[in-house]
Structure formats: structure tokens, C-alpha cells
Amino acid sequence: MAYLLKKYKDEVIPAMVKNFGYKSPMAVPKIRKVVVNTGFGRQIAGKSGEEQRKFQNAVLEDLNLVCGQKAILKMAKKSIASFKTRRGQAIGAAVTLRKKRMYDFLERLIQITLPRSRDFQGIDQKGFDKRGNLTIGIKEHIVFSEVLTEKAKNIFGLEITITTNARNKEEGVALLKLMGLPIK
Secondary structure: OOHHHHHHHHHHHHHHHHHHOOOOHHHOOOEEEEEEEEEOHHHHOOOOHHHHHHHHHHHHHHHHHHHOOOOEEEEOOOOEHHHOEOOOOEEEEEEEEOHHHHHHHHHHHHHHHHHHOOOOOOEOHHHEOOOOOEEEEEOOHHHOOOOOOOOOOOOOOEEEEEEEOOOOHHHHHHHHHHHOOOEO
16 A cells, blocks of 8 residues: 555544544545646747657656656647647647556655755645645656656656645645645
């Protein structure tokens, strides 16, 4: 069993029941999924088809390493001339993590990646929405230990969204703080 899942069952549920007065442990919010995505439309704009494919493959390989799951390409829904994108052109990649892989990824994020990132002071509460979901932006994907800095051809940013089933922002913040995320 993943360390975070065990921590959730043993420590977080009793603390949340005590703090928020839930009548049942089943009413305590959970982390539903983690979505890791990146957009690279700007980097491939104006490049030839072969250069675009090379860049996409490099991004997909690095995202696969970071998440431990195959990433999928996201396509443009419509053409936008000012962004030099065409309908159906690959402009990003995403991975949706659930269950064991989600907890494994969160453990690595909390214990290894965030402390490794430069000038990290904690996650700002502005990243939470009104439903208790958290979105974190990481400027360089090479802060993940799985990616070898020497082999990384392109450096790109990631957006990590942690989706909970909390009813409001306060419950979501409390849940993720108890799970160990360094929130200011």
C-alpha cells in the first residue's frame, strides 16, 4: 500500500472528521485524480513536420518518465492564425493519474520534486479553486529526478492539477495540508 494512502486512512480521515464534524468517515473528501499536462504549441509553431514530430516525441518520452504512464497528445480544436495553429494539430500532452499511480506520483512530488525546485517557499493558496482543487505550475520539468538533465533536449513547463471531491476551498486546503503538501 502506498505511503500516502496509508497516511490518508490512518491520520487524515480522523483529523478531518474531528475538524469538520463529518458524521461518517465516508463523507471525508478524497483526492480523485491528478492531471499532468503541458502545452507546446508555441515551441513547434513555424517548424517543419519532422521537427514537430521530434519535439512531440521528446516531450511524450519525458512525460512518460515523470508520470509512469503513457501520455496522450492533445489536438487543437480550431485554427487560430495569430498562434499559428491549425485544427487537429498537436499542441500539448496530458496524463491522467488515478489510484496507485496517483499516490506514487504525489509522494514523489511532495518528498522529492518540490523540495528540489529552486527558491521553493511553499504552494500558494491562490492555486485553489472554490471546489478545493489545486493547480500547480512547474516551470522546468527537469526538477523531476526521473528526467536526466544531460539527456533533456527541450525544457518545458508542466501544470499539475490535483482534483478532490471537497465541497469548498477550506476542505480542500485542509485535506491537502494533512496529506503533506507544503501549502503556505
